Amino acid sequence: MRSALSSTFALFQKDLQSELRTRYALNALLMFVVTSVATILFALRSDQPSPSTLSGMYWVVVFFTAMSSLSRIFVSEEERGTTMTLQLVASPSVVYFGKLIFNAVLTISLTVAVTLLYTIVFSEYFIIKSSSIFFATVLLGSLGFAAAATIIAAIVAKANTRGTLYPVLSFPILIVLLMTVMNATTKALEGAPFSDALEDFQILAGYILVMTGGSFLLFDFVWKD
């Protein structure tokens, strides 16, 4: 068990170091966040958006940014021809959890970046009145995104039409997560008490568990040819 954890962490370190050097996902992520938030800013002009509109747009930015960057984790291995090298040195479970941790870190960084930009750009309207709900939503939402995105990325990496397949596959799988995090974020902006969002957190926790467990079982078949 301990040795598998060490291998998983070594794989995560490899991906992190590789990403910092190649910026495969980081560049796409940053450009998408900046351009999409700027577009929303121009679209709204002087209109005063409601909390539900703001939370909806917040997660739309996260969703499409995640779609443009999270798939790279497996696609880059396929494109560089290093998939078989990884298959030779690591078991499927080590690869799955190593990539999942990397995607989780990337998604959390993404939500932090979007939150910071939103706070600066929409400083008048984007006021987090219930920070405990907001941070719990962002954390659970990011983990849910990462759990779903990792297995979808693994499936898509084996396909020929990678670019179009990823959002098409992701949307139906992520719709439950998106609706729940939008709902919880609206509550955070409206200043609802923490207990009001408990049901949302239960759904998010269940989603993460089911998605991670299911993906772990499925990954063996996806990873091996």
Next chain:
Amino acid sequence: MIDFELTVNGLTKEFNRRSIFRDLSFTLAFNESLAITGRNGSGKSTLVKTLCGLLAPTRGKVEYRSGGTMLEIDDAKHKVGLVSPYLQLYDEFTGLENLLVLSNIRANGTSDHDRALHMLERFGLGSRQDDYVRTYSSGMKQRLKYCFALLHTPQALFLDEPTSNLDAEGIEIVKAVVREQRNAGFLVVATNDEQEAGWCQRRIDLG
């Protein structure tokens, strides 16, 4: 003497109902070597991938045994070294980093730095160990693949097109590796070259 052997029984591989090879059976034990020959597209590389556990067979079994005990394929992979044109290393890492990173993942978070340096020196990459692999020539990349394959002292060594892109000096190093491997485990060579096939005691011709 190391008790490590490979047993192949009724091995068949098909892609979209096209048969690549059919009903292969053989055993490879310590000190033995096998050449896989055949024309282009006859399935040499596919057979090597299947033997290394990188491809699942359509039918049949590939079994590794150590000390009489059958190994799970993921455990057996830790005893396998592979040099092949379709196995790539990371361009964004240096030669030394590639060996240490992959060794870390394979060996549960630990790596043998001295062994990595020794392998790089042996294959003539010592002076370029801190250069990014993207700056390496194809021959240097092939040498680095040997360093990677031999880093964990494998008991089974699979060489697919073993001298591809190598110069005369590189080929001599490979011949020395082949001689050593015949005393350290077993060896499988997939090749079209008669001379390379002659390194092995036995041969399977895929046609």
